[in-house]
Amino acid sequence: MDFGILGTLEARAEGRRLSIGGRRAQLAMAALLLRPGRVVPVDQLMAVLWEDWPPASARTQVSIVMSGLRRTFRAAGSESEIIETRDAGYRLRSERVRIDTLTAERRVTEARRAMREGRTVEAARGLRAALALWRGPVLGGLDVPGFAAPIRRWEELRWRMAEELAEAELALGHHHEQIGDLTSLVAEAPYNERVRALLMTALARAGRQADALAVYRDGRRVLDEELGLEPGRALRELHAAILRDDPAVGGPDGPARPAPGIRPAQLPQAVASFTGRRAEMDALDSLPPDRDRGSDRHLAICAITGVAGVGKTGLALHWAHRAATQFPDGQLYADLRGSRGEAGGDGPASANVVLQRFLRALGVATADIPDDPEEQAAMYRSLLQGRRMLVVLDDADSAAQVRPLLPGSHACCVVVTSRAPLEELIAHAGARPLPLAPLSRDAASELLRRVAGDALASASPAEIDHLAEHCGRLPLALRTAAARLAARPRPAGDGLPAPRHEASVEALEACGCG
Incomplete structure (x- = not known):
């Protein structure tokens, strides 16, 4: 039934x-x-x-x-x-x-x-x-x-x-066909700015910029007279883009084309109080391609691998920010969520979904992105050809996930982090392996001091070393334990208690490193 x-x-x-x-x-x-x-x-x-x-x-x-x-x-x-x-x-x-x-x-x-x-x-x-x-x-x-x-x-x-x-x-480029439906939707819900923006975009792409601007003016009047509000930021920016004929909006009878001069800068914030890893930083410093070398140079790839919490992402981002000036055409970043499946999350990111994000970041309009994943990868490689760009692929699940996201140009540089060894990427793509071990004893203790601050001011070196060992000298566990100590005010003159201090125990349990 x-x-x-x-x-x-x-x-x-x-x-x-x-x-x-x-x-x-x-x-x-x-x-x-x-x-x-x-x-x-x-x-x-x-x-x-x-x-x-x-x-x-x-x-x-x-x-x-x-x-x-x-x-x-x-x-x-x-x-x-x-x-x-x-x-x-x-x-x-x-x-x-x-x-x-x-x-x-x-x-x-x-x-x-x-x-x-x-x-x-x-x-x-x-x-x-x-x-x-x-x-x-x-x-x-x-x-x-x-x-x-x-x-x-x-x-x-x-x-x-x-x-x-x-x-x-x-x-899909069906802007002409959408104008009628979107006009009806705007009439049904005049306060819906998202629908109004879609109608403005469709009109602009159909070569009807004047009508698109009129839709904006009508929306601004309705919001002002009936609600006493101004249009939101997204609608205002679209209005300005149509006024200046921005290629990102799209021209007559066509979707948007790649805008010239696009220089993505997608790197997330680098980790604070970065400590140690001098040898690893030196290895990464030798990675960027020499612009004076011949065209036979292969794409520079580094695979940073290691267990959870060992500091792969922290190292990659710390170096990427320091080296950003060597890549004047920009930096692309993607969290590939390779470890999400282990934590019961959504699972690894699809490579072609990441490709679409990269293409949009490089100025390609959504309508111009091919549906076929292989065509997306080909367009991506074409746009990066000859450009000095850094690509950071964080938390990769496998070499198969990474391979479509590799530029073809030797002028680029790729840094991949993963819990997996990525042996196939090393064997077939020439990636340079950079396995991470826990921090040295001195670096681990220094990281605890820098993050915990005054909370460890009266602790003895032996006590700090003992806590570092309980954290496995893993940066994530060290930072969590130090942050918990710093967040808990204690009486003056109170040193670090017994090695299994409850703050460090909770921190270790939270990190799964106890």
Whole structure:
């Protein structure tokens, strides 16, 4: 059986529309459909059916309504119970029926995954299919207070999907086709600045800059007169970009083209109180290519590897900031999330998703980025050809993840960090291995002193060395332990207590290094 609430309440059995019954039966069925697979308590059903004043016989009448619904579904050919009684309530067995809301959620999830992975055509197709499930206002004609919040949730999802579809279509270069739909959306929600920006972008790319500017002026007037607000920063910046004919917006009958002079500077902040690693810094200093060498030079790659918390990222970023002036064309950075799977997270980043981010950072409009991952990689290599650029790929999962992100130009330099040994990258791409060991005893103690500050002022060298050893001389554990000590005020003259000081123990447990 099929049920729908994305419009008027609807039930079908083998394609034939069913009459659910009177208003109370419809309200009860809608309450179950809004919480598919979950128990809806009888008290909640009573509140929906009678709002503030349920009669004394309300519980009995709820039971009668449910029995009537079950008879309707059995008469329509249902071979199993769709509604079950459980825990002083009723549950719609969602595994035995099809519901338009669950279909919409599945389609939008698949479409968003496709968009993240660069399959824009597939994403747009999925979003269109999801939006097509809406037949009108959610549960049209069944307006009761108990339905307000879930109805609002589904209407907000419809809006988000409409926005995401418009973005996908613009990315595909379908700006002419989107103008009509976006105009209607702006009229329906004049305060929605995201939709207004999409309409302005579509008009600008269609060569209608004057109309795009008029859309901005109208939005600014509405916000000022009705809310007393100015447009947000993103909308103001888009307006300014259209005024100056910025290539990043796009010209007549075409999406945006790479803007000249783009120099990305994506390096995150370097770690504070960096300590030790002189030999490793020297090795990295010898990495950048010599501009006077011939064209036979291979791409310079360094693979910094080691266990969790050993300071791979800290070393990479400390050196990258120091060496940034050697790369006048910019620095690209990506967290490849290679260790996320181990921590139960989202898992490693897709290489072609990272490629798309890099291409946008290099000035390529989303609409100009190919859907095919191999074409994306080829465009990336073409844009970096002959440019002196540093690429930092942090927390790589494997050589396979890194390989599409390598420039082809020997003028570039790549630094990769990973818990894995990346032997394939070393063997086939010529990466220089730089395995990290824990800090030396002196460096570990120095790092504790620098981060903890006055908290260790009265501690003896033996006590500090003992704490460093308990931290495994791993920079992450050392920093965490020192930070916890620094954050805990202690009486004057109090040295570091016994080696298993509770601050260091908690720090070690938090880092998984105890």
